[in-house]
Amino acid sequence: MKQWLNRLIGKPSVDWPYPFVEGKQFVLTITAGLEGYHVSVDGRHVTSFPYRTGYNLEDAMELSLKGDLDVESVVASYLPSSPPSFASQSYLEMSEQWKASPLPTEPVELFVGILSAASHFAERMAVRKSWMISTKKTPNVVARFFVALSGKNEINEELKKEAKYFGDIVIVPFMDNYDLVVLKTIAIVEYGVKVVPAKHIMKCDDDTFVRIESVLDQIKKVQSGKSMYVGNINYYHRPLRSGKWSVTYEEWPEEVYPPYANGPGYVISSDIAQYILSEFDNEALRLFKMEDVSMGMWVEKFSTTRQPVEYLHDVRFYQPGCFDGYFTAHYQSPQHMICLWRKLQAGSAQCCNVR
Structure with missing residues (x-):
């Protein structure tokens, strides 16, 4: 350990x-x-x-636990036996206040792309009702969910209805798969370059709570006009060659990964985003199944072939969960999202331990 x-x-x-x-x-x-x-x-x-x-x-039909455990109680949530009705108030709150604002006509300071899964209805509602509110209050920030298609048609139908009503979902045209997550990241980059031109582009997950103002403050620390890569940067990490998260030598022949920011929350400048999109369009972009490592690889190549990049490392872009004073908190359930937002509105960037 x-x-x-x-x-x-x-x-x-x-x-x-x-x-x-x-x-x-x-x-x-x-x-x-x-x-x-x-x-x-x-x-x-x-x-x-x-x-x-x-x-x-x-x-999934059941959960089993093995070992010498005494289970006192079990509580299950967000486990519908069939896709819930879109009209159900308990499923999605059909309220105008959660709808996305119209896209601005001028370039913005920050575009936030949120990776989500087709069936993550509760996660998206929790984001809408918590930190995404900050993007509506800040005219130079825009956020959108990026979702691939499910293997079940009924889930996709509900997703399309949700996207039409709230106006904050970008559906990418392929089936959801871990090995294709990197393509969602490219979709975020493309949206932040072509659809909502942004000076900076942030990628996060739908279980990541983001303190927008703190992220903007970090961006301002980098001198204007410089290429930048902001997040919790990993250096000299080695690929795991065995176990559940193993990477073969065919997939990654090098002994170490390039410096890369943890996937739940990082920011790149627009010039890096434009470079990535250009390389992708020219079929010269190397793709790797781990999207955060891929981004580190692309930034490194940009830095060596175009111009130096300023790497801004801060542990408060936190990967393992949450700690007080966070900029981003990962692995947050919908219940925790709402709790964190309430604490933040009260002036406290403290974690929640909701039972």
């Missing part, structure tokens, strides 16, 4: 004990994210497991 932790760059200190203690009760939460299952204990993220190839989350 220590050896793994030492590979993390710029992390805060980890001082809590291993969460499972004999004789002590704990709350274990399993959530379904973009790339797999995420496991938290008492509000702290512990580990993640990817979905198997070809797996559709909607096909």
Whole structure:
């Protein structure tokens, strides 16, 4: 464990004990994210497991636990037996206040692309009712969800209705798959270059809570006109060659990854975005299944072939979950999203441990 932790760059200190203690009760939460299952204990993220190839989350029928555990109670949420009705108030709040504002006619300071999955209705509503409100109050910031198609037609029909009503979803024309997440990132880049011209483009996930004003403050730290890459930067990370998240030598022959910002929240300047889009259009862009590593690879190539890039590293773009003073908090459930927003409105950037 220590050896793994030492590979993390710029992390805060980890001082809590291993969460499972004999004789002590704990709350274990399993959530379904973009790339797999995420496991938290008492509000702290512990580990993640990817979905198997070809797996559709909607096909899950049961959950089993093995081991010497005494289960006191089980609470399940967001597990419909069939796609919920779009007209249901408990499913989507049909309110004008959650609709997206019209796109500005002038370039903006920041465009935020949010990766989401077709079935993540609750996650998108939580984002709309929390930190996305900040983008409406700030005229130079625009945010949109980017969603690929589901393997189930009924899910896609509900997604299209949701997109038409709220006006904040960009549906990318391919089936959702972990290996294709990188194409969603390219779609975000294209939107931030061609549709909503932005000085800076941010990518995040639908389980990431974003403090928009704090992100804008970080951007302002970089001298105007300079190429920039902002986030929680990893240096000298090595590919895992075995296990669930393994990468083959055919996929990545190099021994280390280029410096890259953690995927749940990072920002690039518009010149880098334009370069990425140009390389993609010319079929010269190298694609890798891990989208955050891909971005690091593209930024590195831009820096060596075009002009130097200023890497702005800050651990407050936090990957493992949430800590007080965050800029972005990852692995946040819809319930936590609302809680974080309420705390932020009260003037406190503190984490939530909602049970």
